[in-house]
Amino acid sequence: MARTQAADFEERREAIVEKAAELFANSGFLGASVSDIARACNTSKSLLYHYYPSKEDVLYAVMESHIDTLVDDVESLADIQSSAQERLRILLQMFMKHYMGAAARQKVLLNELANLPADRRALIVSKQRRIVDAVQSLLVLIHPDLKKDKDKARAKTMLVFGMINWTKNWYRADGQVSEESLVDMMMEMATAG
Incomplete structure (x- = not known):
């Protein structure tokens, strides 16, 4: 008999994605096993498979959750009536917030795309484009x-994107340069003639 969904099914799926993102970011997709993910989530492999049928499904969920946030950022610009320069500034601010807040997911998105099945990789690449x-x-x-x-x-x-993608490797929020100043510098470089 099929297992019924728990009331907190989506919260548990998200917790798995969060732990898997950290594992994949630190060890790589190939270096992290389903057993590692289950252990990080304090659960069994069989329960993990209740939420995600395969390790590739977990990888896709990690990438999709992050890329969909960035697509939402882009789509939110349609409601903003201002100059292209101001919309770019707003978008860079949103991107930086999401890249810094989801550094593990961003690293997985940048480094593990080749480990997705071709059909799912195409979906992610389409959103990236x-x-x-x-x-x-x-x-x-x-x-x-x-x-x-x-x-x-x-x-x-x-x-x-090179500026944005690598910032997480060196930027320290508790350092001398604020996120706002960082975005100002990015804008200066991006909009220079």
């Missing part, structure tokens, strides 16, 4: 000359 395209559109609005040079526009866009 939407995010990248949204930032590129803002940069083109800020620098209309980029409209004529798609390669330069993409390069400038990817440089912005």
Whole structure:
């Protein structure tokens, strides 16, 4: 007989995702076993499989939870009536908040994509492209000359993501530079002619 869902089913799934994100970020997807995830969650492997049928399903849930937050950030810009420069600033602030608050998930997203089955990898990549395209559109609005040079526009866009993606490796929230100052520096570099 199939096991019924607990009242806190979604909370337990999220707790598994959180612990798995930390394990995958520290040990890599291949270096963390289902037994490791179960142990980190203080549960059994069989109960873990009740929530996620496979380790790849857990990996996908880690990535999807993070990428969907970033897609939501991009989609929230549609409601903001301001300049492209101000919308980019707002988006960078949101991204930094989410990247810093979910450093393990961001690391997994950056490093473990190849371990997803092809169909799920394609879903994540599609969402990544939407995010990248949204930032590129803002940069083109800020620098209309980029409209004529798609390669330069993409390069400038990817440089912005390079700044964001690596910040978690060195930035210390308790250091001398505030997150707001950091976003100001990113904006200065991203919008320089």
